[in-house]
Amino acid sequence: MESLLQSHPTFTPKSPFSKPFAFSFGKQRTCNVKLRALNKSSQDGSSSVEGVRKDSVLLGAEKDEQKTYNIVFATSEASPYSKTGGLGDVCGSLPIALAARGHRVMVVTPRYLTGGPSDNKFAAALDLDCRIKVSCSGGVHEVAFFHEYRAGVDWVFVDHPAFHRPGNPYGDTYGAFGDNQFRFTLLSHAACEAPLVIPLGGFTYGQNCLFLANDWHAGLVPVLLAAKYRPYGVYKDARSIVVIHNLAHQGVEPASTYSNFGLPPEWYGALGWIFPTWARTHALDTGEAVNVLKGAIVTADRILTVSQGYSWEITTPEGGNGIDELLGSRKAVLNGITNGIDVNEWNPFLDEHIPSHYSLDDLSGKIECKIAEEIGFIGRLDYQKGIDIILSGTPDLLQDDVQFIMLGSGEKQYEDWMRATEATFKDNFRGWVGFNVPI
Numbered sequence: 491m492e493s494l495l496q497s498h499p500t501f502t503p504k505s506p507f508s509k510p511f512a513f514s515f516g517k518q519r520t521c522n523v524k525l526r527a528l529n530k531s532s533q534d535g536s537s538s539v540e541g542v543r544k545d546s547v548l549l550g551a552e553k554d555e556q557k558t559y560n561i562v563f564a565t566s567e568a569s570p571y572s573k574t575g576g577l578g579d580v581c582g583s584l585p586i587a588l589a590a591r592g593h594r595v596m597v598v599t600p601r602y603l604t605g606g607p608s609d610n611k612f613a614a615a616l617d618l619d620c621r622i623k624v625s626c627s628g629g630v631h632e633v634a635f636f637h638e639y640r641a642g643v644d645w646v647f648v649d650h651p652a653f654h655r656p657g658n659p660y661g662d663t664y665g666a667f668g669d670n671q672f673r674f675t676l677l678s679h680a681a682c683e684a685p686l687v688i689p690l691g692g693f694t695y696g697q698n699c700l701f702l703a704n705d706w707h708a709g710l711v712p713v714l715l716a717a718k719y720r721p722y723g724v725y726k727d728a729r730s731i732v733v734i735h736n737l738a739h740q741g742v743e744p745a746s747t748y749s750n751f752g753l754p755p756e757w758y759g760a761l762g763w764i765f766p767t768w769a770r771t772h773a774l775d776t777g778e779a780v781n782v783l784k785g786a787i788v789t790a791d792r793i794l795t796v797s798q799g800y801s802w803e804i805t806t807p808e809g810g811n812g813i814d815e816l817l818g819s820r821k822a823v824l825n826g827i828t829n830g831i832d833v834n835e836w837n838p839f840l841d842e843h844i845p846s847h848y849s850l851d852d853l854s855g856k857i858e859c860k861i862a863e864e865i866g867f868i869g870r871l872d873y874q875k876g877i878d879i880i881l882s883g884t885p886d887l888l889q890d891d892v893q894f895i896m897l898g899s900g901e902k903q904y905e906d907w908m909r910a911t912e913a914t915f916k917d918n919f920r921g922w923v924g925f926n927v928p929i
Contacts, residue, residue, distance in 0.1 A: 560699045561588055563597040564681035564708035566659050566674060568645070571611050572602050574658055574899055575870045576796070576829060577735045581704060583832040589642035596695060598681040600673070601636055601647035603654040614638045615647050620688055624679040626752035627672045633680050635688055644690050648680040658899055658924070665902055671743050671782075675751055678703075678710035682719065701730040706741030709786035710751060716789045717757040732790040734783070737804050737811045738874050741782030748780050761785035766812070784813055793817070793824045801826030865892055871900030871908075881907060888915045897922045 567573050569582030581597060589595045603609050615636040624631045634649040652673045661667050681703075685695035703711040712730040719725040748758050763784055765777035787793060795801040803809035805818040817824060834840070838856070839849040848855030865887075869875050880896075881904075888894060896908055896919075908921030 556591065558592045558594065560685070560695045561585075561593050561595045561702065562681065562685055562695065562699050563595070563599075563702045563704065564678065564711050565597065565599050565704040566677065566707035568597050568599045571599065571645070571647070572659055574660070577704060579831070580735070580796075580829055583835075584830070585643045586641045586832075587830075594644075594695065595642070596644040596646055596684065596690070598646045598648060598677070598684050600653040600659070600677055601649040602659055604656045605654075606656070612636065612638075612647060614640070615645070617649075618688060622680065622683050622687060624676055624752065626675050626679065627750040631676060633676055635680070635684060637688070637690065639690075646684050646688065648677055650676055652676065663902065663905075671741065671747060671750060674707040674741070674782075675710060678708055678714060679752065681708060681711055682714050682725075686724075697725050697728055699725070699728045701728065702733055703730060703786055703790065704733045705735050706739055706783040706786070709741060709782040710753075711786070712790040713751075713753065713757065713760055713785045717753050717760070729791045730789070731792040731794055732783075732786040733794045733796075734800075734804065735796055736874075737783075737809070737813075738872070740784065740811065740813070742779050745778040745780055751780075760788055769812070781813075784816065787813070787816060787820060791823065793820060795824075795826040796829045798826040798828070865894045867894075867896045867898070869898050871898045871904035873901070875900075877901075877904050884911060884919075888918055891918070893918050895920045895922075897924075899924050 563581055563585055565577065565581040567575075567578035567581060568585075569578040571582075572578060573582070581599070585595045585597050601612055601615070603612070615638040618635045618637050620635045622633050622635075624633055631650065636647040636649055638645045638647075650673075652669060655667075656662055657667070660670060667673065681701070685699050686697070688694060701711050701715065703709055709732060712732060715725050715728060715730055742763065745762065748761060751761070753761075758780075761780040761782060761784060763779045763781035765775075765779060767777070770777045795804065800809075801824055804811070805814050805821065805824070807814055810817060838844060838859075839847050841847070844859050846855035846858035848859070867880065871877055877900075884894065894915075899905060905923045908923060911919050912921045
């Protein structure tokens, strides 16, 4: 496998730039960064992203051998600021681990404000007094940046009214937000601009960056690098990795919404998608759509999943969610790295939220923990997680003397079921809709 420096995306637009597509670099940015508040920010780790070793992928190399990189995470979730599941965990802990290895790391994620106590998580983030203009969805939208330097990482929060509403990052009790395509288009544009315009610690990350675009929400990042920046000599040495945490969600919308992305018309083929006949809604349905994750897959330099097993599974018809053949065609750059955990946060010897501590040397406390809770489920309330099996088996299970606690959010029908089950089995079932670390 060639190095990232030598790799190329598989998609080439038809008749590229036959009709010049106007982009402006610099004219629509206004930044007056409060440097005195950032004097503890990251130090210069600038370097090109050439020569990333295929067997290390940043984490596998010995510390005294590895080069350092400017790494930019683009993600819809990052714990402790926002989290609905594993994506938030990974993007909240992996950046810290990479920074500890000497890399300069930035995480770009929305500044979600719900009007509740969770807003306090952003209390330490300062307004950088930096604004950019994003042309998408039929207009020009102003986006602001907030910043917190914590645990060696630059946490950059994208601020826009579209991220200010009750609910979780993707929806509320009524279902998914109808403007998610717009919201995460803003995130992707902002993630591409942030390394260029925000002088953290006195200087920007610059163009020589390695972008990690997580799931479809940040899937436009590789496409923007290829279509919006490189034709003008910007980010020509940058590289991108799309990280697939959950292939079931691909950011699919009607084909007519392509113009909302702020991309040149000739790049439609990168995102264009046609549903198979069996998946269409009626006989006159042509099946034409845009698929953001598909665009990321064909333009990114590398594709990663959360495990080796999942990297194989998504290339099969059973696990490929309709794009298994496409993923199979990119097997040469597809790999899996098993998700890790924050060993400090999830250490049972130190965890303040469990009834008794234990360790490898003394497991006696684990017995008390098992007695305190017999059965538990933590995860996204989604069909692919097997929630239907839990639904069918719970009534019989709760006839016995057990305690069953469920924690998660997702499809409204499952959230409503959790509430109804708790009302019916008050003595031995508790359902918490959302995420709560102590529970």
